[in-house]
Structure formats: structure tokens, C-alpha cells
Amino acid sequence: MKLHARVNGSPFVAEVPATSSLLEVLRGAGLTGTKEGCRIGVCGVCTVLVDDRPVSSCLYLAGCASEADIWTVEGMAERAPSVVDAFVECEGMQCGICTPGQIVAVASMGPDVRDENGVRRYLSGNLCRCTGYGTIVDAALDAQARRRGEVAPT
Amino acid sequence: MTDPPSGEAAFLVPGTVEAAVEALGAAGAVAVAGGTSIGLLVGQGLLAPSVLVWLGRIPELSVLEEGDGQMSIGATTTLATLAAHPRVRTAVPALADAAASVGNTRVRAVATIGGALGHADPRQDLPPALLALDARVEVAGGRGRRHLAIDELIDGFMSTDLGPDEVITAVRVPLVDGRRSCYLRFTPGSADDYPTVAVAATAEVADGVPTAVRLAIGGAGPAAYLVPEAEQVEGAPEGRWAAEVAEVAEAAARRADPVDDRLGSAAYKRRMVAVWARRALERCLGADGVQP
Numbered sequence: 001m002k003l004h005a006r007v008n009g010s011p012f013v014a015e016v017p018a019t020s021s022l023l024e025v026l027r028g029a030g031l032t033g034t035k036e037g038c039r040i041g042v043c044g045v046c047t048v049l050v051d052d053r054p055v056s057s058c059l060y061l062a063g064c065a066s067e068a069d070i071w072t073v074e075g076m077a078e079r080a081p082s083v084v085d086a087f088v089e090c091e092g093m094q095c096g097i098c099t100p101g102q103i104v105a106v107a108s109m110g111p112d113v114r115d116e117n118g119v120r121r122y123l124s125g126n127l128c129r130c131t132g133y134g135t136i137v138d139a140a141l142d143a144q145a146r147r148r149g150e151v152a153p154t
Numbered sequence: 155m156t157d158p159p160s161g162e163a164a165f166l167v168p169g170t171v172e173a174a175v176e177a178l179g180a181a182g183a184v185a186v187a188g189g190t191s192i193g194l195l196v197g198q199g200l201l202a203p204s205v206l207v208w209l210g211r212i213p214e215l216s217v218l219e220e221g222d223g224q225m226s227i228g229a230t231t232t233l234a235t236l237a238a239h240p241r242v243r244t245a246v247p248a249l250a251d252a253a254a255s256v257g258n259t260r261v262r263a264v265a266t267i268g269g270a271l272g273h274a275d276p277r278q279d280l281p282p283a284l285l286a287l288d289a290r291v292e293v294a295g296g297r298g299r300r301h302l303a304i305d306e307l308i309d310g311f312m313s314t315d316l317g318p319d320e321v322i323t324a325v326r327v328p329l330v331d332g333r334r335s336c337y338l339r340f341t342p343g344s345a346d347d348y349p350t351v352a353v354a355a356t357a358e359v360a361d362g363v364p365t366a367v368r369l370a371i372g373g374a375g376p377a378a379y380l381v382p383e384a385e386q387v388e389g390a391p392e393g394r395w396a397a398e399v400a401e402v403a404e405a406a407a408r409r410a411d412p413v414d415d416r417l418g419s420a421a422y423k424r425r426m427v428a429v430w431a432r433r434a435l436e437r438c439l440g441a442d443g444v445q446p
Contacts, residue, residue, distance in 0.1 A: 001165045018165030018206055019196045040194060041261060042346060053234075053263040059193035060264070061186060063165035064208055105259065125258025125346050 005068050007031070008075030016062045022048065023057035025065075026072060033073040033100050037127075044126030047101035047108075048072045049079075054108035071107075073100035080107035082146035083139075092139030094130030102126050106140045113144060164205045171214055171294045171323055177207045179296065179319045185209055187230050188264035190257070191273045215268070215323060225327045229268025233280075237262060246327055248335035248354045252283035255339050258346045268322040274308045274377065277348035277417070281308060282372035283337045285380055286354035289327045295320035304378065311376035332358045333366070336437045340430050343417070349373050350417040353406075353430045355384075355438035362392025364439055369402060374427045375411035387435065395439055403432040 001018045003025065004011075016025050023046045026034050034057060037045035041056035048057045049071040050064075071079050083106045086092070093099040105126050113122050119140045120133070128136060145151045168174040178185060182204030186192045189208075195201035209215055215230040220241060227236070236242055237254035256262055256270070256279050270280045271291060285304040293300050293307070296319045307322075309315050316322070335356040339349035352372035357364045369384035383405035387398045412423035435441075 018163045019203070021193065021197060039197060041190060041257070044258070044260065047260060050264075054260045055264055056190075056260045059190055059197065061165075061189045061193050061196070061206065061208075063167075063206060064186065064189050064210060066165075066167060066208075108259075108263075122259055125260060 001063060003062055003066060005065050005070055007070045008072060009078065012070070018061065018063040020062045021058050022050070022055070022060040022062050022065050022070070025062045026057060026070075031072050031074055035097055035100060037097070042125065042127070043098075044101040044105060044123075045098050047104045047126065049104060049108055052108065054105050071104070073104055076103050076107055080143075083107045083143040086143035086146060087136075087139045090135050090139035090142050092131070092136045094128075098126060098128045102128070102136055102139075106143050109140070109144060111144075111148070113140075116141065119144075163203050166205060166207050167211050168207060168209075169211055169213075171212060171321065174207055174209060174212060174321055175294055175296060175319055177205065178321060180205045183207055183318070185272070185321050187266040187269040187272075188232065190261050190265045191269060191275075209268070209321065217324075220329065223329055225329055227267055227325045227327065229322045229324055230266045231268075233262040233265050233267070233270070234259075236267060245329050246287055246335055248283045248287060248337040248356065249280075249327060251337040252279040252339075252352075252354065255279045255337070255341075255349070261346075267325055271304070271307060271325070272314060272316065272322055274310075274312045274314050275348075276311060276375060276377050277352075277373050279337070279339060279349065279352055279372070281378035282352050282370040283335075283354040284325065284327070285370035285378050286337075286356045286368045287327050287335060288356075288368065289325050291322055292324040292326065293320050294323045299323070301326075305380065308377045313377075330358060330366075332360060334359060334438050334440075336434055338430055338434045338437065340426050348417060351412075351423055351426045351430050352378075353427070353434040355431075355434040357387070357435075357438050359439060364388055364390065364395070367435075367438075369406060369431060369435060371406055371410065371427055371431065373412075373417070374423050375409075379409060381406040381409060381431070384435070387439070393441070395435075395441060399432055399435045399439075399441070402435060403428045406431040 035045040037043035184203035217228040233253040243250040369381040372378040407428040412420040
């Protein structure tokens with residue numbers, strides 16, 4: 001099938017099997033910031049936004065992205081600069097494999113996620129093997145505060 | 155749309171229920187909503203559909219509205235929407251809590267109520283909650299529309315009464331004044347895992363006296379099941395339910411038909427059904443001091 005969508009704000013057209021995953025499509029197009037992890041929707045490293053919703057791109061059928069507005073980690077500096085800044089400031093990463101998914105997941109948080117419990121619950125499906133989550137939670141709380149205008153942009 | 159290369163699935167995006175039903179008439183056609191289960195099955199090579207019929211662009215299926223004493227929930231309503239919906243949370247908290255319990259943030263963002271029922275995995279959170287709430291499912295097919303109870307729709311292990319050209323269009327949940335409901339799941343592993351057992355209870359409580367008590371169990375058999383013995387609790391005076399609740403919990407365990415798997419042995423699951431059925435009934439009746 002011919003997939004028509006927008007990726008990181010630009011028109012995107014690709015000839016893909018309808019049953020391919022959005023992850024395969026994106027990485028095949030050179031957008032390798034999105035990682036492949038468990039391939040069963042559990043680990044979160046392949047998180048991308050589809051029409052503002054966080055999805056596991058490894059499970060997401062390419063066809064279901066037809067006409068969608070897709071954002072990957074490559075677009076986060078434009079789409080969610082405060083989240084990227086927060087991860088840098090708080091050093092919310094270690095080896096970096098889960099980081100693209102963490103950043104995209106935090107970028108999808110609504111304003112209702114305000115405290116540590118809310119952040120931990122929201123991000124409970126984005127696994128990290130290095131940090132123990134402390135700095136990631138710090139980065140998410142910082143990003144939410146920045147979006148509320150409570151932290152001066154750096 | 156041009157025919158895909160041989161061996162490759164066609165992807166159809168119908169704009170109406172009628173067009174979806176027609177598309178599903180093709181051999182090897184599979185309906186897709188959020189795609190979290192279909193994507194998993196296809197990705198693992200367990201399913202090779204010749205036609206994928208995506209329901210994500212049918213306006214009728216995403217309607218969520220209240221009227222005629224019920225909440226009408228379009229089949230492609232996402233679990234995240236259900237979990238956050240103010241009226242669902244207050245009127246039928248068992249449904250909101252069940253929806254909020256499924257998988258992780260990314261699953262709930264796209265997985266749908268219709269997909270959860272059509273997939274009919276016995277470990278799922280929604281079927282016991284909807285069964286206890288006495289929900290009915292509207293189904294459209296080549297012969298028109300029909301309505302089924304949850305345990306009529308899901309008739310066995312990952313099996314439904316749906317014909318190949320039928321699609322779930324809506325789930326209707328009765329709204330009853332004074333009805334309380336709660337959903338509890340026992341998940342000893344990680345929070346995103348399937349429950350080992352899941353229990354939903356509903357009751358109307360007036361002047362401390364319960365009526366219309368319903369109890370449904372998931373994860374402990376080929377499909378979610380009702381425990382008709384729950385009516386034994388009805389009419390018991392306030393605070394004097396303990397013996398009846400204990401009997402009903404044991405009845406729930408006797409009706410279980412669990413299997414050994416990584417979520418627990420069959421014997422363990424059967425015991426957990428009794429424990430969690432008791433807790434759900436106590437919570438629903440207010441006996442544990444926590445409002446459902």
C-alpha cells in the first residue's frame with residue numbers, strides 16, 4: 001500500500017506492506033532514532049506519537065498511520081523542546097537506548113500528570129535498565145513544570 | 155485502491171459500518187481497530203490476513219454518549235478515553251478502573267473497547283467489568299444489527315459468536331441510580347501484566363441493604379463468567395454480610411476453570427478467585443470502609 005502521512009511536520013509517502021509495523025517503516029526511511037526493543041509493546045523504546053497519542057510503533061500497523069501526524073524523537077527538538085531540555089538538564093539518561101522512547105512519552109503527557117506518582121504511573125511502560133528511573137522522573141517533572149511556565153527555559 | 159502484490163495484505167479504510175461489513179465479507183478479512191492485538195499477532199507470524207479492514211475512520215464507532223438510561227460507548231472508543239471520562243468514572247467506576255488497568259499508557263492510548271471484546275482473551279480486564287455491569291453489545295453484519303450480553307458474545311477461549319462479516323459497533327452500559335461497582339485485579343507481576351485473576355462486583359445499596367448484586371470473574375477460565383450465587387447477599391441487613399459474602403466467594407472459586415500458566419497454577423488461581431471475590435464484594439458493599 002502507499003502510505004501517506006506527515007512525519008515530524010513534513011509530508012511522508014512510502015510504499016509499504018500494510019502489515020509492516022510503523023517502526024519498520026520509520027527506520028526504513030532512515031529515522032533510526034526510534035529503537036527496536038521487545039517487539040511486543042512492553043518496553044517502550046519504540047514510542048512515537050500518532051495524532052498526539054503515544055504508541056508502540058513496533059505493534060502499530062503501518063496502514064493505521066494513514067493520513068496521520070507522526071512525530072519521532074528526531075522531531076522532539078521542534079515539537080517539545082522543553083522536554084529535550086529537561087532531559088539534558090536532569091541527565092535523564094545513561095546508556096541512551098530507552099531515551100528516545102522516554103522523551104516521546106514525556107512529550108505526550110497531559111497537564112494532568114503533575115506529581116511523582118503520576119509520572120511514575122504514566123511512564124511505567126517505558127523500561128530503563130540503567131538509571132533506576134530517578135533522573136528520568138526528575139526530567140519528566142521538570143519538563144511538565146517548564147510547560148506550565150514554572151521553570152525558566154535554559 | 156489497486157490490488158496489492160500477491161501475498162501482501164490489502165488495507166481498507168471504510169467510512170461507514172455498512173462498508174466495513176461488506177469489506178469483512180472477503181475471505182481472510184480481519185477487522186482492525188487500535189491494532190494492539192492484531193499488530194502483535196501479525197508481528198509474531200500468528201496471523202496472516204489477506205485483507206485488513208481498519209475501523210478507525212468510521213465516525214459512528216467513536217461516539218460516546220449518555221441517553222435513555224445508559225451509556226452508549228462506540229466500539230473504537232479507546233481505553234484511555236474510558237479511563238479518563240468523568241461520567242464513566244463516577245457512574246460506572248468498575249469500567250473506568252478496568253480500562254485504566256490494561257497494559258501500559260501506549261496500549262490504552264489506542265486499544266479500543268470493541269477490540270478488547272472481539273479479541274476475547276480470557277485474561278483481559280474489560281469483560282468481567284462489563285459482565286458485572288450487565289452491558290450489552292451491538293453487532294452489525296450482513297443480516298442487520300443484533301444485541302448480545304457479554305457472555306453471549308464471548309463464548310469460549312478467544313472465541314466469539316461473531317460471524318465473519320460481523321463487527322462490534324457499540325457497548326451499552328445501563329446507568330442505574332444508586333448502583334455501586336468496583337473492579338479489582340490481582341497482578342503479582344509487573345503492573346502492565348495480565349491479571350492472574352480479575353473480579354468485578356456491582357450492587358444497589360439502599361439504606362444499607364444490598365440488592366441486584368452481580369459478581370463476575372476473569373482470568374480463571376476460558377472466558378469471564380458470572381457467579382449467580384451473588385444474589386445470596388441481597389437483602390442482608392447492613393454490616394451483616396460476612397457469612398453470605400464468604401459463601402459467594404467460595405461459589406465463585408468452585409465455578410472457576412483455570413489453567414496452569416506463568417500467571418499461576420490452576421489451584422492457586424482458584425484460591426485467589428475466592429480471596430479477590432470476597433474483597434470485591436466487600437468493597438462494593440462498603441464493608442471495607444472504602445467507597446467504590
